[in-house]
Amino acid sequence: MVTSIRNGMPMTDTDGKVLHAHGAGFLEDNGFYYMFGEVREGDKRVACYRSRDLMTWEFRNVVLRLSSERKPYYVRTELDMDSKGRGANIERPKVIYCEKTKQYVMWMHYENGHDYNAACCAIATCDTPDGNYVYRGAFRPAGNMSRDCTIFKDKDGTAYFISTGRDNADMCVYRLSDDYMAIDEQVKALWPGQYREAPAVFERDGKYYMLSPMCTGWNPNQGGVSYANSIEGRWSAIENFGDAVTYNTQPTYVLKLGDNYIYVGDRWDPTDYDNSGYVFLPIFFDEDGKCSIEWQDEICFDMATKTYRTASAESNDVRIMTDEFTSYLASDGYDVFASRLSYKDERLIWNLLPKGNAFLLVNKRSGRALRNDGVMREVSGDTNMLWNIEEEDGGMRLVSCESGKALNARGRRIIISDKEDRFGRIRIVKAY
Numbered sequence: 001m002v003t004s005i006r007n008g009m010p011m012t013d014t015d016g017k018v019l020h021a022h023g024a025g026f027l028e029d030n031g032f033y034y035m036f037g038e039v040r041e042g043d044k045r046v047a048c049y050r051s052r053d054l055m056t057w058e059f060r061n062v063v064l065r066l067s068s069e070r071k072p073y074y075v076r077t078e079l080d081m082d083s084k085g086r087g088a089n090i091e092r093p094k095v096i097y098c099e100k101t102k103q104y105v106m107w108m109h110y111e112n113g114h115d116y117n118a119a120c121c122a123i124a125t126c127d128t129p130d131g132n133y134v135y136r137g138a139f140r141p142a143g144n145m146s147r148d149c150t151i152f153k154d155k156d157g158t159a160y161f162i163s164t165g166r167d168n169a170d171m172c173v174y175r176l177s178d179d180y181m182a183i184d185e186q187v188k189a190l191w192p193g194q195y196r197e198a199p200a201v202f203e204r205d206g207k208y209y210m211l212s213p214m215c216t217g218w219n220p221n222q223g224g225v226s227y228a229n230s231i232e233g234r235w236s237a238i239e240n241f242g243d244a245v246t247y248n249t250q251p252t253y254v255l256k257l258g259d260n261y262i263y264v265g266d267r268w269d270p271t272d273y274d275n276s277g278y279v280f281l282p283i284f285f286d287e288d289g290k291c292s293i294e295w296q297d298e299i300c301f302d303m304a305t306k307t308y309r310t311a312s313a314e315s316n317d318v319r320i321m322t323d324e325f326t327s328y329l330a331s332d333g334y335d336v337f338a339s340r341l342s343y344k345d346e347r348l349i350w351n352l353l354p355k356g357n358a359f360l361l362v363n364k365r366s367g368r369a370l371r372n373d374g375v376m377r378e379v380s381g382d383t384n385m386l387w388n389i390e391e392e393d394g395g396m397r398l399v400s401c402e403s404g405k406a407l408n409a410r411g412r413r414i415i416i417s418d419k420e421d422r423f424g425r426i427r428i429v430k431a432y
């Protein structure tokens with residue numbers, strides 16, 4: 001029996017197997033929470049698990065495969081999922097139940113398995129939540145490109161498909177037909193040119209919330225939230241949500257548990273997709289209904305009272321971003337370089353040891369500190385190991401106390417040079 005979720009880690013199902021349901025969507029049905037998500041193994045594309053307590057997940061079925069039955073319907077769609085034998089990438093599947101047709105309808109992001117140029121949404125349907133879904137094809141909603149997406153069913157049963165359009169520049173909102181199978185009308189193209197992705201929408205006390213991070217591929221970035229009084233109404237400008245890397249997550253869904261709202265995020269591992277973990281964090285609301293999250297190492301749910309408990313330990317571990325979200329300062333012995341983000345790689349973890357107003361930059365793996373000539377050495381009291389953190393517009397600089405030179409990155413190379421030589425902004429983020 002699983003009694004809590006360790007945030008950020010891969011999860012296992014009741015058979016002890018690694019649970020693959022990335023970019024997950026949830027559906028409450030007949031006393032169960034169903035979780036649908038991505039699986040990339042052979043011809044498996046969407047897996048379904050179910051749980052009564054949100055912690056213990058029973059594998060139910062691979063509900064969508066490359067070889068799934070396909071059936072056209074009144075929307076003109078591309079039914080060949082395995083286009084040109086290149087397979088297909090199916091991302092962020094979300095299922096809603098249609099009372100009118102008694103069908104479970106899955107909306108998802110479709111790509112051709114080779115690149116991200118198809119930019120389509122796709123639909124599949126089933127009579128039961130966890131049966132074999134019938135693939136109904138891929139298409140571009142209202143002719144628009146469509147990538148990261150979600151579904152939101154409003155209180156009156158009106159459903160909306162929300163996805164990024166125009167090469168991710170816009171966040172488009174589409175009202176669905178009453179069978180949830182077609183676009184009724186495009187009602188919004190929000191924040192044109194702001195490149196948001198991974199939307200998650202929820203409603204609380206008549207207020208609507210849309211979470212969306214920036215667009216940086218698998219790498220986490222500063223999340224955002226926007227507010228509205230109705231889905232089709234005016235959405236506010238985007239405000240920050242979570243820390244500079246949204247605690248190393250990207251939103252995928254917001255769950256309701258009694259009066260509580262639980263943020264569900266993916267911790268995509270950019271170097272190992274199958275190592276991607278899950279994060280469940282309670283959402284807090286202030287008096288004006290503004291929302292926030294804080295990191296918690298662990299969370300457990302009590303279904304009788306529909307509440308949760310969390311636990312967290314203090315840690316000084318940080319990662320140091322050497323450019324805009326895609327690379328991090330790493331050390332392997334005596335050298336330093338910029339590396340892709342990997343959650344398994346301790347070479348990317350650092351401790352900032354305070355010395356007066358300055359810091360020693362100590363690598364967790366080697367225990368050595370960064371000297372101002374860019375070499376790692378045993379920790380000493382020498383001032384050439386002392387660094388200042390200077391805050392600057394939207395970022396930080398690491399500046400040697402002794403030489404006044406700053407740490408810059410060019411590709412994988414770390415350069416310690418004049419502050420004006422600026423190849424990228426440094427950002428220090430907690431390594432949750």
Ligand code: GAL
Nearest residue numbers: 023091148197198216217218
């Ligand atoms: C992310 C997106 C993921 C996946 C990935 C591919 O931005 O949120 O769902 O599409 O890009 O690079």
